[in-house]
Amino acid sequence: MTMNSISPGKVETAIASTDILGETPLWCDRSRKLWWIDIDGRLHQSFDPATGAHHVTSYDCQFLGSQALAADGSHLLAQDLTLHHRQTVIDVEYGLDNRLNDGRVDARGRLWIGTMDNQLHRPNGALFRVTGDGQVARIFGDVIVTNGIAFSPDNRTLYFTDTRRYRTWAFDFDLDDGVIRNRGLFADYSASQERPDGACVDVAGGLWTAFFSGGRVARYRPDGTIDTVIALPVTNPTCLCFGGSDLKTLFVTTARKFLDQRQLSVEPQAGHVLAIHGVAQGLPEHRFLAG
Template sequence: MIVTPECVAPTGCALGEGPVWSPTEGFLWWVDIKRAKLHRYNPKTGNTRRYDLPIRASALALHDGCLLMAGDQEIGLYDPATEAYERWCTLSDEPETNRTNDGGIAPDGSFWFGTMDDREKDAQGGYFRLGPDRKLTQLRLPSVMVTNTMQFSPDGRTFYTCDSAEQEILAFDHDLETGTLTGRRLFASTYEFGGYPDGSAMDSEGCLWTCLWDASRVVRYRPDGSVDQVITLAAPRPTSCTFGGADLKTLFITTARVGMSFPALDSRPLSGSLFAIHVDVPGLPARGFGVGG
């Protein structure tokens, strides 16, 4: 089954990322990493708004009416109402060229996120956990080139992540009591599509929707790793996705235009836009930071 999303916000982001749906506001929030911008989309009016950020935020999470954000080499809290930013903690032992990348909320309310070499030359990206008590710890996972996807199955017992450069989606067994990860295994390879796995979203049936950079596709993978559905985009570099809308049946997809040649941009002018499509299976409600269960 192949369906086509529509562009709902032609924002021309250099590197659109980190979409999160706020059900209380009815807004979709996302960032443009390279330009240090925060974007907001209101589906009811079709209006967008852009905010300047003090960091190159790469991942967002909801927290007490504000946005928890990972960016550069730190974690902080941003209040869109006042445009005030509060730094919470910094990554003290990361390589100088590293920055944060994707992130997500675990079943216990902690914020999991990864880092990557911003030059995309060395496999020195790591994984971190920010607990509800704001304690930052590094997860014991192998270093990768580009960390992406921080998603958990509906029951919280499986953790999914991507080693983007290797075109692999990985799965781990997740202990709900201790947060320990075991049983590292290959969940799916994206080599057949010619794309690189980027950000993902989980639906209520336990299927993982993953954006494939350079393949113009978002793929729905069943829990056994098989392909169920493929969405094609008018932009070659989808970066991440999330579910929104009152029924959580709207899949929002962020895209990028960074690194594309002028001829490529001429042929794909909607690159960097926000896309949306109605799907049959709803997503999972966004967890807030510090809210377990």
């Protein structure tokens, strides 16, 4: 198959936000809204394509690390090292200079979420599995920056990225037991030190990954080969999801963080949420099943 390279001209601004570190976009098929966060701005945001309404809620924490949709229609929010769902607070980790970062809910309603080193170089982080009754299981450690957690459409593979190790792995996933095995290297950028960041999957099993500081998103086939690259008008894409009524719009969050004034002046879309139409079709997001 010939690699498909899509020009930046196909990329639109969906929401002209000014996110410091936009992240974790999720399409809610009930509200028909896009939800995302600004980690450093501590903002939880929504956008309604039908009306153009952009709603922003601020939180009192150091970092609003990620989010998940919940089965009752609410949201699960990662604040520093704790998870917040309505009146419930779940402590995930203690005593380290870490914060919660990327996470994703599996088809049984369990949240898989990881921590990251606030200094971006120490292997202090870990991957955790959190169930609706508040039980937290530490799956493995030795992680610098957790990212790119995604599940294949057949629920047999879990993808996991450590951005500051420049690698993505694939695990065999047992949906019934909630266990991962047989860690295998899926993509390795350790030589070039490119930074794979957030990820999502499409209906055909393709893994879409944003490259922070790389100005692009790419689609991997399940065998690990890349078949699509989309150049972006920003240096720092962070994460992506499929949304819209037909789940055929690829939304990409971006960051202004780490860009100097010169870079910001030539990247007016930095910090915006971008949209690319018709490149693939996504899947509805799974929802956290609280006990």
